[in-house]
Amino acid sequence: MKKIFKIIFSLAVVCIIFFFFHSQIEQVFFSLENKYLPCSRPITYSIGSFDDRFGISKDEFIKVVNTGEMVWEKAINKDLFIYKSDGSGVLKINLIYDIRQEATEKLKEIGITVNDTKASYDELKLKYNIMQTDYFNSKKSFELQINLLQNRQNAYEKEVSYLNENGGASKKEFDRLNTEKRALEVEFIEINKLQTQLNFDVDNINSLAIVLNRLILSLNIEVNKFNTIGDQLGGEFEEGTYKEDAISREIDIYQFDNIGKLARVLTHEFGHALGLGHLESPESVMYRLNNGVNEKLTIEDILALKKRCELAL
Numbered sequence: 452m453k454k455i456f457k458i459i460f461s462l463a464v465v466c467i468i469f470f471f472f473h474s475q476i477e478q479v480f481f482s483l484e485n486k487y488l489p490c491s492r493p494i495t496y497s498i499g500s501f502d503d504r505f506g507i508s509k510d511e512f513i514k515v516v517n518t519g520e521m522v523w524e525k526a527i528n529k530d531l532f533i534y535k536s537d538g539s540g541v542l543k544i545n546l547i548y549d550i551r552q553e554a555t556e557k558l559k560e561i562g563i564t565v566n567d568t569k570a571s572y573d574e575l576k577l578k579y580n581i582m583q584t585d586y587f588n589s590k591k592s593f594e595l596q597i598n599l600l601q602n603r604q605n606a607y608e609k610e611v612s613y614l615n616e617n618g619g620a621s622k623k624e625f626d627r628l629n630t631e632k633r634a635l636e637v638e639f640i641e642i643n644k645l646q647t648q649l650n651f652d653v654d655n656i657n658s659l660a661i662v663l664n665r666l667i668l669s670l671n672i673e674v675n676k677f678n679t680i681g682d683q684l685g686g687e688f689e690e691g692t693y694k695e696d697a698i699s700r701e702i703d704i705y706q707f708d709n710i711g712k713l714a715r716v717l718t719h720e721f722g723h724a725l726g727l728g729h730l731e732s733p734e735s736v737m738y739r740l741n742n743g744v745n746e747k748l749t750i751e752d753i754l755a756l757k758k759r760c761e762l763a764l
């Protein structure tokens with residue numbers, strides 16, 4: 452009797468643990484399976500966080516994700532991933548809106564389109580240099596003007612308080628000071644406009660710097676990173692990342708210029724999810740930089756997948 456009670460109690464404990472930690476347990480199980488029995492069962496995936504500021508609907512996004520999935524599956528004619536619309540997928544795909552996409556959009560607003568080509572990079576670099584020179588000139592003149600204005604304001608206030616302490620102003624003095632007061636107000640409105648324009652310029656220059664830094668990385672150009680004005684933005688710029696630990700697997704997408712590029716990033720990250728590392732050849736989808744234009748797998752990609760899935764080469 453005691454024994455039966457013990458068994459029931461143990462089972463209950465196991466059930467409770469499973470109830471509270473089933474998603475973590477599932478993740479650990481999948482990690483082990485992925486490690487020791489790769490490609491044996493399709494990896495389930497769902498959309499995690501989705502930001503609609505990218506201007507792509509969730510349905511469209513899922514379609515592109517599906518394209519990325521199919522690229523691998525067609526290569527070896529095997530189900531490698533399964534989409535779970537109820538959100539229960541082990542692998543979460545997140546569309547995260549951040550400064551990179553914001554910068555691209557901001558440039559679009561002022562009529563600058565970005566392409567992932569060296570020519571586009573050179574053109575943007577030229578614009579960056581011109582805008583930066585203009586900005587520093589305007590800033591210098593702004594600082595000069597604001598200094599002059601501040602001196603005028605101080606002189607005005609000094610005179611007003613002197614007259615107040617010495618029995619007030621004559622009609623003539625009063626009229627002159629009133630005129631000066633109004634003139635100062637107009638000047639301050641103008642200088643505020645200038646300040647707003649300068650802030651706008653800074654935003655655009657920073658957007659250019661962010662986009663240029665991304666291009667340096669994706670085109671593999673050997674130059675120093677562009678500085679932004681004001682706060683420094685560190686870190687590497689990637690369009691997407693794959694991360695995996697004991698309890699979660701995630702693909703984060705940060706930036707894309709067009710659907711073709713998005714599909715390619717997703718295919719690359721799906722490759723990582725399958726356990727593939729980076730490949731040497733720049734044409735490969737699994738090359739460390741997303742600089743290719745086609746989203747087809749190269750022989751090198753296919754061989755890596757076959758090796759990973761323990762299929763005949």
Ligand SMILES: [Zn+2]
Pocket residue numbers: 719723729738739
């Ligand atoms: Zn990668």
